[in-house]
Amino acid sequence: MKKLVDRLMRTGNRQDVLESGVSREAVEWAYRLLLGREPETEAVIELQMEGNRDLGQLRNSFLASPEFNDRLPPAARIQLHGGEPPNVIESDGSPELLARLFEHIHRSWHQFGEEQPFWSVLTAPEYRDQPEEVAIERFFASGKAEIERFQKTLKRMNLSLEGRRTCLEYGCGLGRVTRHLAPHFERITGVDISAAHLAKARALAEAKGIEGIDWLHLRSIDQLNELPQVDVIYSLIVLQHNPPPVIERIIKTFARILRPGGIAYFQVPTYRVGYEFRLADYLNGKLKPGMEMHVYPQSRIFRIFAEAGAVPVSVVEDGCTGILRERSNTFIFQKAQA
Known part of the structure; x- marks a missing residue:
């Protein structure tokens, strides 16, 4: 995570950092911060690195996972208010x-x-x-x-x-x-x-x-x-x-x-x-x-x-x-x- 922050500080451009691919460190910290655990295997880390083109996709992949959803308090989920137009x-x-x-x-x-x-x-x-x-x-x-x-x-x-x-x-x-x-x-x-x-x-x-x-x-x-x-x-x-x-x-x-x-x-x-x-x-x-x-x-x-x-x-x-x-x-x- 420190390396990502350092790159952001050097370039000053958040988008360059987000579009530069997914590192091993980013995958490890996604598991720690979003799922509260370490990755199971080296193969899982490599799959996440290969299967996500950038940090945005990695983030969305974890946020949409059933494991993350199970850990999320109901009050933190985005709710519809009921006044939306009909489909x-x-x-x-x-x-x-x-x-x-x-x-x-x-x-x-x-x-x-x-x-x-x-x-x-x-x-x-x-x-x-x-x-x-x-x-x-x-x-x-x-x-x-x-x-x-x-x-x-x-x-x-x-x-x-x-x-x-x-x-x-x-x-x-x-x-x-x-x-x-x-x-x-x-x-x-x-x-x-x-x-x-x-x-x-x-x-x-x-x-x-x-x-x-x-x-x-x-x-x-x-x-x-x-x-x-x-x-x-x-x-x-x-x-x-x-x-x-x-x-x-x-x-x-x-x-x-x-x-x-x-x-x-x-x-x-x-x-x-x-x-x-x-x-x-x-x-x-x-x-x-x-x-x-x-x-x-x-x-x-x-x-x-x-x-x-x-x-x-x-x-x-x-x-x-x-x-x-x-x-x-x-x-x-x-x-x-x-």
């Missing part, structure tokens, strides 16, 4: 248009599964390309932490997973969370749009002797009609990567396949300052493969589940996206008993 979000479309949207997302995530399977799930530099074994272990351990948080949330609502036989995880990716959900159910269905992710998820789970998981590749949007009825639905950091018309179709599916008394636990961004989605403009643009971030309004989510006979049990702001001036919510809905 214009079109979510209606013909079956043909929905199929086109789905195919675009399908193509993007299959490519991610082939080229960046771990990073596309958790976008930290240490998961790029072929991660070190210690990074892979940390990757899957983070899924266990997610399930522990899920259980604590249910307990706070006087609910539990006990007695619930079946579960569906939508957007299971590499099975990071799926393998930790599996012991709580007789059967769990891991659904994903990417065949490449699923193939790796199955192989990694089998290598660990994990059983009770049915891996399902969602090849088309019409396959949503074939998903089984279940007692629990789980989906985090997934829906946000779909355009609003696809998010709507998925959420309607959640509400439909949830069994009486069942629990749906899922996350989706519900507001972003300046966001809009106009279907014609989106389809007329260049639909290039990539990781998109979208928004779907709270009010429509409440209406969809109300029409299916389900009530909101919990709605919390979660900070899952790390995008400023955005609200992301984690919902729990429970369907009425028959």
